[in-house]
Amino acid sequence: MAKKVFFKERTKKEIQGLKSSRAYKQRGLVKRIDDLPLDRALEIRTQLIPGRFFINVDSGAEASRKAYKHGNLVRLNHPKTRGECYFCSDIPLAIRANDFAELEKMREEDINFIGYSIQPSWSDRMKRIFPFVWMPEGVKLFGYAENMTPEGIVVKPYADAKKVRSEGASVQVEVPSRTRKNPRYKFKLNHVPVVRSKENLATVLTLKPGTIQDEEIGEPKVGRTLHDIHNMRYTWESDREGSDVITFYPHDVAGYIGIVKKELEKHNLTPMEMNPFALPSQHQADFYTKLNNNLLIYDPSLSSRDKLRKLHLAEKCILLARGIGEFGHNDFSFWEPERDGKLKDYNWGAELNGKKN
Numbered sequence: 001m002a003k004k005v006f007f008k009e010r011t012k013k014e015i016q017g018l019k020s021s022r023a024y025k026q027r028g029l030v031k032r033i034d035d036l037p038l039d040r041a042l043e044i045r046t047q048l049i050p051g052r053f054f055i056n057v058d059s060g061a062e063a064s065r066k067a068y069k070h071g072n073l074v075r076l077n078h079p080k081t082r083g084e085c086y087f088c089s090d091i092p093l094a095i096r097a098n099d100f101a102e103l104e105k106m107r108e109e110d111i112n113f114i115g116y117s118i119q120p121s122w123s124d125r126m127k128r129i130f131p132f133v134w135m136p137e138g139v140k141l142f143g144y145a146e147n148m149t150p151e152g153i154v155v156k157p158y159a160d161a162k163k164v165r166s167e168g169a170s171v172q173v174e175v176p177s178r179t180r181k182n183p184r185y186k187f188k189l190n191h192v193p194v195v196r197s198k199e200n201l202a203t204v205l206t207l208k209p210g211t212i213q214d215e216e217i218g219e220p221k222v223g224r225t226l227h228d229i230h231n232m233r234y235t236w237e238s239d240r241e242g243s244d245v246i247t248f249y250p251h252d253v254a255g256y257i258g259i260v261k262k263e264l265e266k267h268n269l270t271p272m273e274m275n276p277f278a279l280p281s282q283h284q285a286d287f288y289t290k291l292n293n294n295l296l297i298y299d300p301s302l303s304s305r306d307k308l309r310k311l312h313l314a315e316k317c318i319l320l321a322r323g324i325g326e327f328g329h330n331d332f333s334f335w336e337p338e339r340d341g342k343l344k345d346y347n348w349g350a351e352l353n354g355k356k357n
Contacts, residue, residue, distance in 0.1 A: 006144045007178045010293040010352065012310055015041045018294070026109035030319065030326045033290055038352060043308065044297040048315045050112050060299040064312035071114035071314060073129060074099055074321075078205055082122040085202035092204060092276045093334070100278075100333060103325035113321040114314060116278070123191075123206040127245045132320040133313050135333075136280045136288040138253020139343050145176050145254060146344035153258025154184075158194070168203035169194045170210070173255035185251050187211060192259060193274040204274045208246050253277050257343060279335035282346055287323055287332075289349035291316050 003009075020041035023029050029044070036042055053063040053070075076099050078092075079085045096116070103111055115131035146152045156172035158164070168191035174184045188210040193200040257279075260271045280288070296308040297315065311319075324333050335343060 001179045001182070003178055004144070004180050006148055006348075007140070009310075012296060012308065015294060015296055015310070016308070020296075028108070030108060030322045033295065033319065034287055034323075034326075036290055036294055038290070038294065038349060041294050041296065044295060048297070048318050049312075059301040060309075061301075061312065064314040067314040068114060068131070068312075068317070071317070072112055074103070074113050074116040076116055076118050078118055078120075079201070080121055082120070082202045085205070086198045088201055091201070091273050096278055097329045097334070100324050100329040103321065104328055106325055108322050108325060111322045111325045112318055114317040115321075118205055118276070120202070120205045122202070124208070126208075128205075128207070129245055129247045130277065131247065131313070132278075132317040134248060134250050134253060135278050136285055136320075138250040138277065139257070139280060139285070139346060140348050141175065141178060141250045141254040142257045143344045143346055143348070144178070145258070149176055153254060153261070155258050155262040165195045165197045166199045166203075168192045168200075168207075171259050173258055175251040175254050175258070178250075187251075187255070189252065189255055189259065192256070193270050194259075194263060194268065196270050200270065200274050204276050207276055209248075209252050248277070278333045279343065281332055281334060281336065282340040283327065284320070284323060284332045285346045285348060288316075288320065289352075291319060293349060293352055 018039060018041040020043055022043045022045050023032055024045045026046050026048070029046075032042060049060070049063050049067045050071075053067045054060075057063045057066065076095050078090075078095050079088045099116070103113070113132070115129055115133075117127055117129050119125070119127040142153065151174075154174035156174075158169040158171050170188050170190045171192050171194075172186070172188050174186050176184050190208050190210050191203050191206045193203045197203075256271070256275065256277060260275065263269075263271045291311055295311055297311055299307055299309050302309060326332075330336075340346070
């Protein structure tokens with residue numbers, strides 16, 4: 001399925017047409033990518049996926065899929081119980097900043113995190129996973145919706161209820177697809193903090209997407225991406241963790257930002273203050289653009305003569321995590337409006353191949 005023009009990336013052939021250099025070491029790789037001009041390419045000649053994921057697999061693609069589903073996560077040190085949340089003054093941003101700071105102490109080549117996670121010990125008790133790759137992609141989707149569609153992110157008003165203060169709101173959102181001719185995704189985000197309350201941190205730690213029922217036919221509307229629907233996840237025999245987790249995707253990020261925008265129009269800062277997504281800086285957006293448009297990696301499992309391909313999701317996640325380690329949370333994984341401008345106005349490499357967003 002073809003992507004909309006806004007989301008199109010250079011093909012392998014187009015990247016090979018650029019003047020290129022090669023990187024044989026993992027140490028210093030992030031800086032080389034960051035310094036890379038948009039009209040240059042870089043061939044990575046070192047393995048980014050940890051070796052343990054290549055055991056009993058037949059290809060680099062299979063190893064990458066396994067790494068994406070079972071790779072290391074930065075476990076955020078949020079309060080362990082709902083009661084502890086009531087007395088915690090930290091917002092999600094402060095919790096992330098503190099835990100992401102640990103990446104700055106690590107050697108670049110030892111940072112192999114796919115994303116970060118939270119797991120409340122109350123409500124459904126399910127682990128929630130935030131892959132690093134979907135944070136900039138979600139902001140990019142929000143920018144597309146705001147600038148390229150007449151309706152933007154549609155946020156349906158939630159019903160006023162006493163439980164909103166203690167459990168958060170259930171908000172319906174409509175987010176465009178990145179694929180041509182695909183309809184909008186219509187779904188709910190449950191447990192969204194919208195009223196200032198001591199319950200807010202406990203509430204947002206249980207944030208989860210949900211489907212919307214079509215009342216006329218009695219069936220759920222399509223509200224999740226195909227990637228999410230088919231992201232079957234089975235743990236290894238030695239893994240204590242259950243197979244059921246909640247993974248957040250770009251449309252979840254874009255939908256939440258849409259809610260933030262709607263509430264800010266009413267001078268309500270609560271959803272922004274309680275935002276659980278590590279929104280990227282423009283610096284990270286530039287770095288992410290290069291991951292998609294300027295890099296090829298050597299993969300000996302390929303049948304092609306040159307054995308080169310574009311990066312897999314897990315590899316992008318790892319490089320974004322290493323970007324946090326190299327440049328720091330505030331520079332790389334934190335949206336500062338005065339420095340970065342509005343999220344909808346981020347530059348996503350519109351000048352590539354003369355293309356316009």
